[in-house]
Amino acid sequence: MAQEVEDLKFAVLIDADNVSSSKIESILDEVKRYGIPSIKRIYADWTKSHVTGWKEPLLTHAITPIQQYSYTVGKNSSDSALIIDAMDILHSQQVDGFTIVSSDSDFTRLAIRLRESGKMVIGVGEKKTPKPFIAACDKFIYIEILDKETATKPLPKEKIPVETVDTIGGKPIKPAGQAMQEYEPIGREMIDLLKASVNDVADEGGWAPLAAIGGLLNKRKPDFDPRVYGFSKLTPLFKSLDQHFDVEEKSTEKTKIKHVYIKIKEKPKASRKKPKNANMLH
Structure with a gap:
């Protein structure tokens, strides 16, 4: 064994x-x-x-x-x-x-x-x-x-991060846990790495188990650690990136153990608006 x-x-x-x-x-x-x-x-x-x-x-x-x-x-x-x-x-x-x-x-x-x-x-x-x-x-x-x-x-006032902003846009990401440390921003390169890791271990429906994602992240980037970005665990890090990922928690009836799954959020399809003068066209 x-x-x-x-x-x-x-x-x-x-x-x-x-x-x-x-x-x-x-x-x-x-x-x-x-x-x-x-x-x-x-x-x-x-x-x-x-x-x-x-x-x-x-x-x-x-x-x-x-x-x-x-x-x-x-x-x-x-x-x-x-x-x-x-x-x-x-x-x-x-x-x-x-x-x-x-x-x-x-x-x-x-x-x-x-x-x-x-x-x-x-x-x-x-x-x-x-x-x-x-x-x-x-x-x-x-x-x-x-x-x-x-x-x-506590750090000097000017060094206390009020929020960590995602460098590729979207809503601000506020770090969880200890609010007195300086955290690195979650930029495009890191989000691309997270998406690639989710995609590589996902099932046919696009859902990937968090444990498998964490293992793959450590293999690809040995110094990866959610604490660098202000999060004690990987789950709250993904939850903070809700413009990029869906997070689902499931627990079995017998053990009550929670299993977390991550899915890359699909981009909404752009709807084609009907021109105002469409009825006038022949």
Whole structure:
């Protein structure tokens, strides 16, 4: 029998030079949505002053610090140590997947190699992360959307989004959930991706199950996440785009479990108006 998703074991490998210690709790909580972080290691030159803030989080979350001295000024030797450990863990067959916490493109080849070996790879980094590293992961999560401190602190008035406007017209889209974060607008490119995904998994009637849409979106765009656009789930995102999609929720009588289906809204056919002087024409 296939192993359940929640039983998957992950090795969480953190580049301390690329992430703040204040984000680690949110990152580990996110990993637990996919499985169990059974191996947790963090890499840095711990003799440096800029990593002193990690001491308490390491104890709190039982993360093993790996010391790696910088042999050359200006070079990050922690990258090499992380890559070597990842390959050792891979060959030991102790885990089902890896979480690489870094915004560094140097880990692109590592992510590709791990996936070639059949391991799931989750990347966690900032929005500045180069696209090749994002594309090399099965799933990529932006640290900014996990920042609990930002979610609880009100932004300056001019930065609070009153509404997020669909760039291809139609009614304004108001973000759901936390109204204090800055959200990306849902533009033409994203709506085209949503429509293509719905169309590819739809039945003959045009209806597509939400679960299948979500799976296809993650395969096509590893960094896709409704939270980037201000929505906690995929369902409210589609509901906000009611000028483009129809949403239908069904539940079975026995289980009461809701199943959500999406359909691309058909454009109304333009009616041909009869000319005012039509009766005068012969």
